Amino acid sequence: MSDLKQKLRDDLTTAMKARDELTTATLRMVLAAVTAEEVSGKQARELSDDEVQAVLRREAKKRREAAEAFGGAGRAEQAAREQAEGEVVAGYLPAQLTDEDLVALVAG
Template identity: 35%
Template structure:
């Protein structure tokens, strides 16, 4: 499972005295633990790998936004730190679909559910997320769905 793999990698990084990697892995572990605490009172608990993947995807998105802001503000040293953390996070994420693969998935789902126009965008996005959520950047997919429906 993903959670155990992250914990094992943390121990390996600590033994190797790789401070940056250890810090990034500990940050991932802390975010997962925070999510576990949030879900203690929840009725519906997601499957463990799904939960970890969701946390990782949110962390990756935050890092990408931070990198963009830091580079725009001329803070390259902070952008480099975020890039290093992003590289560690992406090691544990499933391989992301290419733009062509995303377009093909959108076309297939569009045909299956009979989506015609923008009124069907919610249904199409929901189905796309349920099938390919972990391997898609949903913000990029949203633009491609709009394009396919217009």
């Protein structure tokens, strides 16, 4: 089992014990997406950390897009929940470069 998947499972257990409904629901959704990815195709397989990160990026993007759609439709409460779920998922992704860091890399 990949380290990232194990961390997700451990954090799910911690969130369940703390009765953190948002984190529990979000991590269950993410782990379900990881499992679905593992069993898709002709043969079930374990995902590597990079593949789990790809699933996390896809789920974070879904949450961002859903939050924008709910916000545009005037459903602020659901938009806030989707955004909060996206932040939980993003916490498991590596930090992205800031604009300043990117400019420095290109210039350097």
